Amino acid sequence: MQGEHIEPVDLRATGAVARRQAFSRLSRYLLLAMSLLGVATLVVLGYITIDDGAGRIDLDFLTNYPSRFADQAGLRSSALGTIWILGTTIVLAIPVAVGTAIWIEEFAPKNALLTFVKLNIANLAGVPSIIYGILGLAMFVRFADLGPSILAGALTLTLMIIPMTVIASQEAIKQVPPSLREGSLAVGATQWQTVWSHVLPSALPGIITGVILSISRAAGETAALIMIGAFSFIAFDHSLNPAEALQDDFTTIPIQIYNWTIRPQEAFRQNAAAAIILLMIAVFTLNLTAAVIRERFRRTY
Amino acid sequence: MFPISEAAAEEYSKITRTRINVGFSGTGAGFEKFCRGDINISDASRPIKDSEIEACARKGIDDIVELQVAIDALTIVVNPSNDFLDCLTVQQLHDLFSGKAEKWSEINPNWPDRDAKLFYPGTDSGTFDYFVEEIIEKVDENAFHTGDGTPSEDDNVLALGIRNEDNAIGYLGFAYFLEAGKSLKAVAIDGGEGCVEPKFETALDGTYSPLSRPLFIYTRESLLADHPNDPTLSFIEFYLTSTETLVPEVGYVTMPDDLLQAQLDKIEPFLSPE
Numbered sequence: 001m002q003g004e005h006i007e008p009v010d011l012r013a014t015g016a017v018a019r020r021q022a023f024s025r026l027s028r029y030l031l032l033a034m035s036l037l038g039v040a041t042l043v044v045l046g047y048i049t050i051d052d053g054a055g056r057i058d059l060d061f062l063t064n065y066p067s068r069f070a071d072q073a074g075l076r077s078s079a080l081g082t083i084w085i086l087g088t089t090i091v092l093a094i095p096v097a098v099g100t101a102i103w104i105e106e107f108a109p110k111n112a113l114l115t116f117v118k119l120n121i122a123n124l125a126g127v128p129s130i131i132y133g134i135l136g137l138a139m140f141v142r143f144a145d146l147g148p149s150i151l152a153g154a155l156t157l158t159l160m161i162i163p164m165t166v167i168a169s170q171e172a173i174k175q176v177p178p179s180l181r182e183g184s185l186a187v188g189a190t191q192w193q194t195v196w197s198h199v200l201p202s203a204l205p206g207i208i209t210g211v212i213l214s215i216s217r218a219a220g221e222t223a224a225l226i227m228i229g230a231f232s233f234i235a236f237d238h239s240l241n242p243a244e245a246l247q248d249d250f251t252t253i254p255i256q257i258y259n260w261t262i263r264p265q266e267a268f269r270q271n272a273a274a275a276i277i278l279l280m281i282a283v284f285t286l287n288l289t290a291a292v293i294r295e296r297f298r299r300t301y
Numbered sequence: 302m303f304p305i306s307e308a309a310a311e312e313y314s315k316i317t318r319t320r321i322n323v324g325f326s327g328t329g330a331g332f333e334k335f336c337r338g339d340i341n342i343s344d345a346s347r348p349i350k351d352s353e354i355e356a357c358a359r360k361g362i363d364d365i366v367e368l369q370v371a372i373d374a375l376t377i378v379v380n381p382s383n384d385f386l387d388c389l390t391v392q393q394l395h396d397l398f399s400g401k402a403e404k405w406s407e408i409n410p411n412w413p414d415r416d417a418k419l420f421y422p423g424t425d426s427g428t429f430d431y432f433v434e435e436i437i438e439k440v441d442e443n444a445f446h447t448g449d450g451t452p453s454e455d456d457n458v459l460a461l462g463i464r465n466e467d468n469a470i471g472y473l474g475f476a477y478f479l480e481a482g483k484s485l486k487a488v489a490i491d492g493g494e495g496c497v498e499p500k501f502e503t504a505l506d507g508t509y510s511p512l513s514r515p516l517f518i519y520t521r522e523s524l525l526a527d528h529p530n531d532p533t534l535s536f537i538e539f540y541l542t543s544t545e546t547l548v549p550e551v552g553y554v555t556m557p558d559d560l561l562q563a564q565l566d567k568i569e570p571f572l573s574p575e
Contacts, residue, residue: 069550229324232303233311233322233323235311249320262454262455264457264552265480269457
């Protein structure tokens with residue numbers, strides 16, 4: 001047998017298998033290219049914005065009121081307005097949204113009413129924000145006679161973010177394994193005790209993530225607030241007493257950005273870019289917080 | 302319009318520590334809010350329409366006061382590469398924007414046989430309304446502003462579009478043309494007495510006609526009469542007397558002295574005798 005030559009076996013696939021494998025490899029690069037496209041757009045936009053606006057960011061930019069002079073204009077009233085609006089929205093939206101989600105997942109009888117409610121919430125989550133603006137204008141600003149106040153703005157945004165917060169909270173509650181509930185109920189806890197002591201703590205990271213993502217959307221909202229008649233030029237600080245501040249007229253950072261971008265002067269567009277950077281940092285911080293909370297409190301079963 | 306009122310509110314609140322809030326919208330939407338009593342003063346880049354006066358009256362607002370605060374030269378602009386267009390007659394402008402002419406050659410046989418690309422403000426803006434009235438309806442009352450072009454509520458978008466399109470023509474506020482510098486070319490207008498370029502001087506002396514337009518603020522007599530409790534009168538007095546310094550700072554044209562005096566005379570009866 002010595003000296004006999006053994007032909008090496010070619011293990012590469014041929015024919016249809018080879019074609020399938022080639023297609024599989026190709027799909028990997030195609031998908032990578034698609035995700036890179038999204039990231040690249042973001043990077044380019046981010047670069048242009050930072051290039052335009054980074055030089056404008058200083059302490060004065062944060063502490064000055066708006067001005068007709070671009071180099072003296074600042075975000076003071078719009079940043080305060082944003083904080084008030086978001087704070088009020090959080091206080092109003094979370095109990096309603098989380099409560100709704102708990103009811104749907106834990107208490108509601110599985111009947112036609114529930115299907116109807118769930119269908120409505122899913123539909124409302126897809127309604128464009130301007131529609132909430134029109135609703136807010138008719139209901140809060142005019143019918144309830146609140147005027148274009150912080151309370152009216154916050155109520156409008158509350159309506160806007162409730163549907164998606166409900167859906168996110170529902171998903172989080174669904175993730176809690178039934179065994180946890182069954183265990184709790186088996187040792188004699190009431191349904192409410194089970195929800196309060198076991199389901200909610202387990203679902204909390206998911207709920208908080210959903211809430212923070214909704215708040216990020218509210219933070220960038222412009223159309224709905226302009227629709228209800230929010231102002232663009234505000235030159236006073238809101239009172240620290242909520243009873244007074246909630247009745248104040250207001251402006252927010254996205255409204256200020258919009259207002260600056262439509263000015264003729266280039267310097268105002270730099271202001272807008274600077275404000276966009278700050279708003280992005282704020283929203284990014286919110287999202288990061290959401291991620292940290294999710295990781296830190298995650299429970300695995 | 303917004304920059305002028307913002308400037309007045311900025312200075313007034315610095316001096317008096319009064320809260321003067323300024324919102325932003327098109328002229329039409331502004332009047333709608335004004336007629337509901339939502340706001341005390343409504344800015345307008347065109348005179349109030351009869352239909353708006355009626356709408357206000359139906360809501361019980363029948364004591365409207367009109368005050369002119371500045372002048373704007375509505376500017377016709379084309380791409381800087383456009384070397385044939387330096388001056389247009391009102392009739393030529395009318396033909397282009399009413400859709401009667403689509404190609405440059407249709408308004409002047411010496412001009413290229415190419416489609417003109419139109420850029421104009423959105424229908425809620427006073428600029429659009431003013432143009433429709435002066436250029437479209439005054440020439441031919443049965444004509445309509447064309448919808449065959451690119452509208453935008455944002456004059457910067459118009460400026461950008463015109464800069465990137467060789468065959469573009471559009472109209473926008475003078476301040477936007479000033480700021481665009483060499484990236485846009487202004488076209489002189491022949492209103493019947495020769496070609497006049499849009500400039501501070503020609504807008505002020507009225508020779509830039511018919512496109513030099515008045516800018517107004519509207520308020521109510523009852524608000525002016527209620528001055529011990531309401532800052533409207535004091536703010537408007539400040540607004541008018543400051544127009545000379547504030548208006549040019551934001552790119553608009555100040556009124557001649559006699560016109561300003563005529564506005565001050567309108568609020569004179571409401572000012573306290575002392």
